[in-house]
Amino acid sequence: MEWRGVVLQGRRVGRDYDLHPRTLSHVPNRLHVDGVWPEPLSVRRGWARVVARPWNDDGPDVAMRLIRGSHEFLGEASRKIESMDIGDIYSPALYPLATRIWKRAGYEEHTSLSVMERHLGGNITEPAHPVLPIATPDWPALARVDRAAFTGFWRMSVAGLAEAMTATPRSALFQIDEPVGVVGYAIVGCQLTVSFLQRVAVVPERSGNGLGTALIRASMLWARAKGARTMVLNVRPENMRAADVYAREGFAHNGADLHVLRFGP
Numbered sequence: 001m002e003w004r005g006v007v008l009q010g011r012r013v014g015r016d017y018d019l020h021p022r023t024l025s026h027v028p029n030r031l032h033v034d035g036v037w038p039e040p041l042s043v044r045r046g047w048a049r050v051v052a053r054p055w056n057d058d059g060p061d062v063a064m065r066l067i068r069g070s071h072e073f074l075g076e077a078s079r080k081i082e083s084m085d086i087g088d089i090y091s092p093a094l095y096p097l098a099t100r101i102w103k104r105a106g107y108e109e110h111t112s113l114s115v116m117e118r119h120l121g122g123n124i125t126e127p128a129h130p131v132l133p134i135a136t137p138d139w140p141a142l143a144r145v146d147r148a149a150f151t152g153f154w155r156m157s158v159a160g161l162a163e164a165m166t167a168t169p170r171s172a173l174f175q176i177d178e179p180v181g182v183v184g185y186a187i188v189g190c191q192l193t194v195s196f197l198q199r200v201a202v203v204p205e206r207s208g209n210g211l212g213t214a215l216i217r218a219s220m221l222w223a224r225a226k227g228a229r230t231m232v233l234n235v236r237p238e239n240m241r242a243a244d245v246y247a248r249e250g251f252a253h254n255g256a257d258l259h260v261l262r263f264g265p
Helices: 071-083 096-104 139-149 158-165 211-225 240-248
Strands: 032-034 041-045 048-054 062-068 107-119 170-178 181-191 194-202 230-235 252-263
Touching (some): 048 158, 062 071, 096 107, 096 252, 139 158, 139 181, 158 181, 158 194, 170 211, 211 240, 230 240
Antiparallel strands (some): 032 041, 041 048, 107 230, 107 252, 181 194
């Protein structure tokens, strides 16, 4: 089977058209795939585009992200990825309104996350442990922490962590180092007056010692300094331990849920 524009066994299959600098009217109305798995794949048709990457490093499952396009395009692109027999295909975590286009494309509910938030105008306690702002992330080291802190489906790959850093116009990475290396990290982003605690992870052997709390506090202080008034995060409903830590820092469930959808039956 030929995949035009895809690197197959180290060889890139050439494109059969060039984009005109001022119009796309002559671009063939077909899908065009670029990339080599497990590196991210870009699927395009005209101006419409999705990006597919490994969900995590534990298996072949696919994380799909819609950049632009209709539900018809999303469905067709998903079927194209499915035909490559890589693994199951999942959406990002979405608010209910945003799931409509995915459901029309053939996705169904897989799991959900609870949303918690906190107003940043009140008192924020300084971290009790040294927390370092990191300008140049050591992604493999952070992925090792993430793999130790989470299990199975909920682990993130290096690509997923890097994607979390670019999800908002401004972002920051904080980590806690000990002689053994990185033992915890947090990724936080900010857009206008809302900040997002994208990820917090601490290795199990250091869990319960206040490291996660220190990372949360450092993230809140950074976000408030950037002009954010509110911070939001998501947590698995069954992860009561994490929810309790966030609650102690002033977060409360706001009644909203995020949904992860899976393509196909």
